[in-house]
Amino acid sequence: MSRAVRPAALVLAAGAVSLGAVAACGGALSLHAPGVAPAVAREPTRVDLDPIDARPGAVVGDFAAPGPAAVLTAGMQQELAGRALTGGDPGGITVHCALGRFVVRTEERITESSELLALYVDLACEARHTHDGAVFWRGELRARTCAEGANILGGTLGVTQRLLDRTLSDAAREAASDLALRALGLRAMPSARAFPDEAEQKVSSGLDDTPWGPSALGENPASVEHAMKTLDARDVVLRAAAWNVVAMAAGPTDPWQAGPTLTLDDAPLVRFVQYKALARHGTPDALAQLRTAADRESDSVLAELAHDALASGGIGMPRTPAVAEAAGHASAASDASDATNGTTTSP
Secondary structure: OOOOOOOHHHHOOOOOEEHHHHHHOOOOEOOOOOOEOOOOOOOOOOEEEOOOEEEEEEEEOOEOOOOHHHHHHHHHHHHHHOOOOEOOOOOOEEEEEEEEEEEEEEEEEHHHOEEEEEEEEEEEEEEEEOOOOOEEEEEEEEEEEEEEEEOOOOOOHHHHHHHHHHHHHHHHHHHHHHHHHHHOOOEOOOOOEOOOOHHHHHHHOOHHHOOOHHHHHHOOHHHHHHHHHOOOOOOHHHHHHHHHHHHHHOOOOOOOOOOOOOOOOOOHHHHHHHHHHHHHHOOHHHHHHHHHHHHHOOOHHHHHHHHHHHHOOOOOOOOOHHHHHHOOOOOOOOOOOOOOOOOOOOO
8 A cells, every 4th residue: 555655845835724713704604405316116125314403512514504514414315316225114113313423624726726625414314114113224324425626726615615516416316326235225226416507517517426336335346347447547536436335335344345455546535435435345454454544644634534433443334134144244234323423523
């Protein structure tokens, strides 16, 4: 696992800053739920997501109304409606989630005229059979997304807002995907973003809106080999999106399909997703590789992601026993703690 490590002074004009510092420069940022086209299934499984609320002591940045809980609810509901879900309880499933953390880290690279933004979302959820209210799954959803963009003017709120729109879209869709495919053990068709026009699509598209998005949201280890064979050395975003196929297919009960040796990419956006993949895999070997990378990492946003994931013992979730057994993996307990860890990354 090797790459050339550039001195920090050549990469960073300043360390990672929290959203509060960003907002103070030009006002609170707004949150926009991604629009997802509704899907039709012959016999759809109904999944009702209750309005998300913030648990006591939640770590949440300062955003314009309606705020993270309401926007995440809307984004996840649209993603679930866009997946044509089947399987599970034919009587329907009701899910309630509490928000434990919603924070942004951003970093300006003056020497490279760019800005990197990372989003952390932690949810503690439980699923109930709608017909009798019996709880059958309780666990955590942790979304980690990142975007990078040109920042010629240096620190403008407009650049930060566009990057936040991209990361929030990916986070809401990936949390809903983990919920449906891993926690609830449902089957799903690919979803598709709905944009009002081409201009909005250009500025708001996240990694899951690239050609690799459906494969990533499918969370299927069988998709990884093809993604790794088509890495584009000329396109950082597509390279990151291909690695996101690896990340979303990785979990404690899933095989690692990206090869025996992980060579870290020189591009911070791609490296972020590689760390995300190791953190979601969450095995002792994966976390050991992540620890080695964290000790060498000169980018503060990426180093914080790695150390945060190590502090919580990884960020992935196992597939439910039925899903794991169907895929030929050893089953694992589906229950996790009833509260997410919101203290490993400082507010």
